[in-house]
Amino acid sequence: MPPKTIKNAIKDMLEDLGETQLKKFRSQLLDRREEPRVRRRAVEGKDIFDISDVLVSTFTEPGALKVSLEILREIDCNEEADRLAKETSGGSSTAGSSN
Template sequence: MSFTVRDALVRNLEELGERNFKRFRTKLNEFPVEEPYRSIPKARLEKADEDDVADLILAAYSNPYGVTVTLEVLRQIDQNQIAEKLEQDLEKASNYKKPSNGDKPAGMMGTQPADTAAEHFVDRHRAELISRRGLVDPVLDALLSRKLHTDEHYSIVRSKTTSQEKMRELYEFSRSWGVGDKDTFYQILRKHNKPLIIDLDRSGSC
């Protein structure tokens, strides 16, 4: 019998232990999923065991977005080691489909007009994201936890005085990022600066 995404989810949810599994279920209900998805109702999660939660995730979000949500929730409850173990197990799953732009809801990537589809949101809106005042420190913390920055880079960016200086320095260190890393950067920006990101999404300005 082949090892599946569901098997990987169940195996790692069981590693959480009772207390952290309860935290996971609570955070899963609160997680701000992207359109057109909807959060799993709290009533359905309250008494669900690991098998039930895996089924709910895959039924509500499918593969691969359900995996993306699971990994984000694990990291939000400070279960980074289990998130890393899940990623390793997923590579062995016969039906695992790695996330790609076409698999994500439109909101996750920002609005991408046809004539600018090759240019990523965070590149297209670089000037606005630097000039407009937004929360930078929680973005830096999240990037560090996802290992998109080294401790040295983190310290250098945090040493800057203004949010504009920090964001400008952050962009200097992001030059080597691939599309997947920029996708993560976008998601983190949207979480901590949602009104700004939504405004830029709607404006479609370059």
């Protein structure tokens, strides 16, 4: 089975997060200091479809993947990060796991 598109993989990952984890993800996304930055109104109170759209439109698909992996690791969602990396790269990912 070919890897999922990055946008679909991010959406699926967000669906798998619990409510608290999703709040942490959203909070970390807003707290990022690197440009481009995400505005609060773009994600506050939004569902997972809107958040995945914001990620991809703000960072492009490869950038959205990188940002998502970083945030997942920051909020201790390492299993979700590993699964997201695997689903988007066919299992050959080291993104975010060693720098």
